[in-house]
Amino acid sequence: MxxxxxxxxxxxxxxxxxxxxxxxxxxxxxxxxxxxxxxxxxxxxxxxxxxxxxxxxxxxxxxxxxxxxxxxxxxxxxxxxxxxxxDPRQVAVWFQNRRARWKNKKLDEEYSSLKKLHETTIVENCHLQNEVLKLKEKLSEAEKENQRLRESGSNSPTSSQTVQSVGAVEPPFLGEFGEVYDYDMFSMPETHYINGMEWVNLYM
DNA sequence: GCTACGGTACCCTTACATCA
DNA sequence: TTGATGTAAGGGTACCGTAG
Known part of the structure; x- marks a missing residue:
């Protein structure tokens, strides 16, 4: 040109x-x-x-x-x-400013990407918190049910003995958060058991 | 090796034009 | 008219290469 x-x-x-x-x-x-x-x-x-x-x-x-x-x-x-x-100086200045604009654009893009990642992480965290709450709720229900079964079976010496012997042999269940649960989760009634990753469907 | 100097990149800021 | 935004350019600093 x-x-x-x-x-x-x-x-x-x-x-x-x-x-x-x-x-x-x-x-x-x-x-x-x-x-x-x-x-x-x-x-x-x-x-x-x-x-x-x-x-x-x-x-x-x-x-x-x-x-x-x-x-x-x-x-x-x-x-x-x-x-x-x-003027050559003008060309140099234009390149300087253009590099600055390019850099700012890159920073903006990076910021947007990190922001999106952050938002995703927050949502995921929220889902996990919900999961914890639901699991705790189920645990509490299971404990109550277990207690009810013990009390209703206290009249029968054999059933009472069975529950106590299981409790004696198995170590107390140490939960995810360091809590000690004095029941055997493997004896949980089948109706209380959530199969596999079914809980995921509750939130997805 | 040291120093002075020019050139340049990079950064921040300023001045100005344009537009809603 | 005015505030926001974009852009050309000023000025400072750091670094590098080169000549003396």
Missing amino acids: SHHHIDDDMVFISQLYPGSYTEMTTQGETKSRRRRNKKKGAQNESAAARKRKLSAEQVKLLELHFGNEHKLESERKDRLASELGL
Whole structure:
């Protein structure tokens, strides 16, 4: 791309602020360093001077180059600048800002992804808490049932003996949360038994 | 090896344009 | 008119390569 592709009304920053450039001499060649006018408001600037945005064509080419490589070597910068009719400094600045935008976008994406993961974890945690509550409830019911069976069978010496002997042989059940349950879960009535992962269906 | 210097990346900030 | 947002650019700092 050459200069004739640039909009006719394109105005270079160096033209806009002729007095605000300080000349620097480096190894025989002159390089300009821009110093922006810090006057507030635009009353002292012409309409052309206010036009600061790069043209769509310029941005398109810059984006194209940025897509290929985020870093900008000196040679590439100068070539791009001459293709676009821009100051090399402008090209460098554009790449700096573009890298910053790219980084921010990446951070936003990462944040969204972590947020989603966090929300999923919270929901999962909630389900697990519910599961614990339901299991505790069932345990309590089983204990009551066991107690009822013991009391109703206390008149029969054989049945009472059976329950007590099982309790004597088997160690007390140590629950998930370190609680000691004094009943044999394996003797739980079949009606109280939830088969396999059936509980999952309660929440899914 | 040391020092000065230029170039550049990166970061934060500022100034300005645009739009709802 | 005004506040929010996007963007070009200023300025500081750190690092690296190079010349003297």
